[in-house]
Amino acid sequence: MPEYCTCGAQLPPDARFCHKCGKPQFEEASAEEQPPEPAVVPVVTGAVAQPPLINFRNPLAVRPALLAAAVGSLLLTVPLPPAFSMGWLLLSLLAAGFLAVWFYRRRTQAELSVRDGMRMGWITGMFCFVIAMLFFTVSVLLISRKGGLASFYRDQFAARGAIDANVEQFLEILQNPAGLATVLLLSLLFVFVFFTLLPTIGGAIGAKLLSRD
Numbered sequence: 278m279p280e281y282c283t284c285g286a287q288l289p290p291d292a293r294f295c296h297k298c299g300k301p302q303f304e305e306a307s308a309e310e311q312p313p314e315p316a317v318v319p320v321v322t323g324a325v326a327q328p329p330l331i332n333f334r335n336p337l338a339v340r341p342a343l344l345a346a347a348v349g350s351l352l353l354t355v356p357l358p359p360a361f362s363m364g365w366l367l368l369s370l371l372a373a374g375f376l377a378v379w380f381y382r383r384r385t386q387a388e389l390s391v392r393d394g395m396r397m398g399w400i401t402g403m404f405c406f407v408i409a410m411l412f413f414t415v416s417v418l419l420i421s422r423k424g425g426l427a428s429f430y431r432d433q434f435a436a437r438g439a440i441d442a443n444v445e446q447f448l449e450i451l452q453n454p455a456g457l458a459t460v461l462l463l464s465l466l467f468v469f470v471f472f473t474l475l476p477t478i479g480g481a482i483g484a485k486l487l488s489r490d
Contacts, residue, residue: 331381331389331396341380342397346404349373349476353409367475373405374398374479375486382487389484398480402473409472410465417461426451 282288282295295301331338352369377397378389389397420429431448450456 394484
């Protein structure tokens, strides 16, 4: 630094200002600018892929359901004594819903909630109903060629020796076109509820039992 100010005054060592005129003798070094901190870019993780909904638009659900419905319908064709036929029908439809969940988990390695299991069972039940309707339609056509439903059921009841007043009334209803249509409609409604409800229950049971939790 200079020993004398421009005004001629002698300056003491390290003097920042002139004691006579007040003139600053040197400029303070400006604080060094700190380099800006690098901006932290938030890392956006990819969204976790959600499993597709279980419905008829999901081929991963439709195929196992169709396979399970085919197996369940095949079990229904096993000949059994009349005393065991109803129980076997219930067991086969429950097994169809259970198998649908098992096939789906085996194919996708995905866990299913009880609600998803019910959906798998319901889809399976719809396929079971369609398959049953195909067999029912073929049976009705074959029976119609042999005299109609009234004649068919009359022979069935006669073979069992069970013709009484109630049976005769039922056979008269079948001979009436309006009565026949009503019986067929009620039968279809019963089969629809029966064939969709039981696989739905079976699917819920399958999802619960096969869960790893």
